[in-house]
Amino acid sequence: MQKFGLIISLAFLFEASSLMAQSPEPINKSTQEQVREIVRHVLESNDEFVKKLPQDYFKELIHGQKPIATMVTCADSRLHTHALDIHPDGDLFLVRNIGNQVSTAEGSIEYGVRHLHTPVLFIIGHSSCGAVEAAMSRPAHLEPSIWRELDTIKVTGNKSDDHLQVKESVESNVNHQVSTALKKYATEVETGHLTIIGGVYDFRNDYSQGSGRLVLINVNGETDLAKIRKMPIVNFK
Structure with a gap:
């Protein structure tokens, strides 16, 4: 089963919707850095998850659910x-x-x-x-x-x-x-x-x-x- 992280809450969407209605501004360095940190957080979390698992953890999941x-x-x-x-x-x-x-x-x-x-x-x-x-x-x-x-x-x-x-x-x-x-x-x-x-x-x-x-x-x-x-x-x- 795939797991999806970083699902944006509806509450955040409502707060940001007024901004989205305006013309998008160019992505600046700080925004790019924020995206970089988010991606790193997800990849590091996945790495930590995998490292804690026993070797045969996914064996029963490979062939179906x-x-x-x-x-x-x-x-x-x-x-x-x-x-x-x-x-x-x-x-x-x-x-x-x-x-x-x-x-x-x-x-x-x-x-x-x-x-x-x-x-x-x-x-x-x-x-x-x-x-x-x-x-x-x-x-x-x-x-x-x-x-x-x-x-x-x-x-x-x-x-x-x-x-x-x-x-x-x-x-x-x-x-x-x-x-x-x-x-x-x-x-x-x-x-x-x-x-x-x-x-x-x-x-x-x-x-x-x-x-x-x-x-x-x-x-x-x-x-x-x-x-x-x-x-x-x-x-x-």
Whole structure:
């Protein structure tokens, strides 16, 4: 499974979009140096990763993949797989897009569910999601390509500077994406071949469970947190 680093967060994209609307300025030395440092960071990180691996680490990955789950997450740079799977290689069929959406990555998700036959489909949102905030505030300067992806995000308010409304909208979007997936994969869910789980990666500690915790908020359409905690698939006591 290939790993992609340095995914630009939507929040950064929004901040930079006003600059991109202007005529591009010539690349100066400082910008070139910045690019050089970024490339070096990626290559050195890859080198460090490889050096720590046992010699036969990739042996089982060469001839194909058998991931344990398909996972849809936001492309935001603050959410990465090491927070959800310490050793994700071969484990996660990972799909990333702004707002952790099903419709904008339908083919990739379908491949994971119906061709790789993963028994779990995770849909993971996160605190302070820039895509959700944009869908709430609807800034006028965003490009049409971004709006096409934001159109299938479901929010509950329009005050993107209100943390409570953002939290509720993050939850609303996760639940909406789970609902969309339940409709598409109804047969797999009804026959017990697939479980669809929605969660929020909470680095703001909005749920008072500690910063950086993954909080499950939806299991096959069930959103009552008390009931979810009692489900055998999440109750490990």
